[in-house]
Amino acid sequence: MLRRLIPILLALAVLGIVTGIAALMIVALGQDWSDALFWLFAAVMIGSALLVVTMKDIIRCGLAMIVCFGALAGIYVILGAPLIAAAQVIVYIGAISVLILFAIMLTQTKDAPSRLVFQTQAVPAAIASVILVIVVALSIAATDWGEAADRVRLATSDLSRVLFKDYVLPFEIVSVLLLAAVIGGVYLAKREKGGPS
Amino acid sequence: MSDSLDAYLVLSGMLFAIGSFGFLARRNAISMLMSIELMLNGVNLAIVAFGAFGTAASAAAEGSIVALMVMAVAAAEATVGLAIVIAIYRNKKTPLVDEYDSMKQ
Numbered sequence: 112m113l114r115r116l117i118p119i120l121l122a123l124a125v126l127g128i129v130t131g132i133a134a135l136m137i138v139a140l141g142q143d144w145s146d147a148l149f150w151l152f153a154a155v156m157i158g159s160a161l162l163v164v165t166m167k168d169i170i171r172c173g174l175a176m177i178v179c180f181g182a183l184a185g186i187y188v189i190l191g192a193p194l195i196a197a198a199q200v201i202v203y204i205g206a207i208s209v210l211i212l213f214a215i216m217l218t219q220t221k222d223a224p225s226r227l228v229f230q231t232q233a234v235p236a237a238i239a240s241v242i243l244v245i246v247v248a249l250s251i252a253a254t255d256w257g258e259a260a261d262r263v264r265l266a267t268s269d270l271s272r273v274l275f276k277d278y279v280l281p282f283e284i285v286s287v288l289l290l291a292a293v294i295g296g297v298y299l300a301k302r303e304k305g306g307p308s
Numbered sequence: 309m310s311d312s313l314d315a316y317l318v319l320s321g322m323l324f325a326i327g328s329f330g331f332l333a334r335r336n337a338i339s340m341l342m343s344i345e346l347m348l349n350g351v352n353l354a355i356v357a358f359g360a361f362g363t364a365a366s367a368a369a370e371g372s373i374v375a376l377m378v379m380a381v382a383a384a385e386a387t388v389g390l391a392i393v394i395a396i397y398r399n400k401k402t403p404l405v406d407e408y409d410s411m412k413q
Contacts, residue, residue, distance in 0.1 A: 145311075153319050160323055160346055164330030169339060176342050183323075183349055190316065190360050191368070195352075195375050202379045207345060207386045214338055214390040218403040229333045230406065236332035240325040247321035251314050258313050258361040265360075265368040273369040274376075281373075285380045292384030299391035302398070 129154050149189050156182035167228050170215055177208045194267045316357035323350030335404045337393045341386065348382045 133147040155178065162175040180203040187196035230236075274282060323346055330343030352375050359371015397403055400410075 149315070153315075156319070157322055157326070160326045163342055163346060164326055164334065164339070169336055172339060172342060176345065179346070180349065183353065186316075186319070186353065187356060190356055192356050192360060192372050192375075195356055195372050198376055198379055202383055203345070203349070207383060210386055210390055211338060211342060211345075214341075214394060217394055218338060218397045220402065228335060230335055233333040236329050239332070240329035243325045243328065244322055247325070248318050251317045251321070256313050256361070257363060262311075262360055262368075265372065270369050270372055273366065274373050278373050281377060285377055289380055289384050292387045296387040296391035299388070300394045 125158070145189050149186065152182045152185040152189070155179075156186065165228075169219075170212070173208065173212045173215055176211070177204055180204050180208065191262060191264050194270055313357055313361040317354055320350040320353040320357065323347075323353065335406055337396070337403050337405050337408075338390070340405065341389050341393065344389075345382065345386065348378065348385075352378050 129151055133151045136142050136147045136150065137144065159175045159179040159182065163172050163179060166172050166175065180199060184196040184199040184204075187193070187199060327343045327346030327348075327350060330346065331340050334340055334343065355375045355378065356371050359368050359374070362368065362371065393403065396408060400407060
């Protein structure tokens with residue numbers, strides 16, 4: 112019983128520490144809400160993404176992925192793109208995560224529990240990922256992006272006006288692509304008649 | 309900190325690197341698909357950040373629109389990818405990718 116509670120307590124402790132750091136940043140360092148929320152969401156997102164790629168139980172990986180997508184939706188809100196945040200919640204948390212969880216449940220094997228989670232190339236892959244982060248961070252820091260002095264908060268009505276006036280053709284092509292993908296997915300996952308169940 | 313482009317870009321790079329690690333290192337095919345979703349989310353964050361911090365007047369709208377298109381394509385990719393994984397699972401009875409070696413023989 113106590114062993115079951117350990118992950119929950121650990122998660123609560125991590126959440127408490129992160130929230131405490133955010134509150135400390137607001138109170139002690141005099142930063143504003145958006146900074147503190149940015150750090151909070153970034154920490155939750157990176158932490159749960161690490162859990163997605165390292166945890167043994169794959170269904171827990173799927174649930175951690177939902178947390179990661181939710182934190183990313185929060186970051187979109189801070190960034191000033193509320194429509195993208197809403198689409199993130201609807202598409203990723205609502206549709207793709209459920210699809211992945213169903214696929215996990217369909218492909219779980221009881222007789223051969225795979226205790227070996229990683230390939231043999233896991234250590235070189237980890238080194239390559241760390242090097243990738245370092246290179247990306249260095250190149251971002253070294254580049255002058257020439258960013259705008261004041262950010263415009265985009266209204267959703269303006270966004271939809273641009274989307275349905277200038278970008279109608281890509282929008283329709285994407286909808287046709289989605290239809291084709293749905294038909295292809297149904298065809299691929301369908302059981303053949305007389306085949307092996 | 310939340311007013312600088314660099315923070316968002318570093319965040320998206322970290323998400324992309326975590327996803328690439330998962331794609332290279334995991335054995336389960338569905339774990340690899342989840343890692344691909346993480347990578348797509350990282351790229352999406354970079355696109356939206358570039359749009360929000362762009363100097364052109366229409367940059368924010370265009371960044372958001374490209375991000376929406378990426379989301380739709382990611383949904384299509386997840387549909388087809390998971391259908392392929394389920395179809396292979398029906399034949400080979402395992403979700404582990406290092407068992408999928410029948411094309412080698």
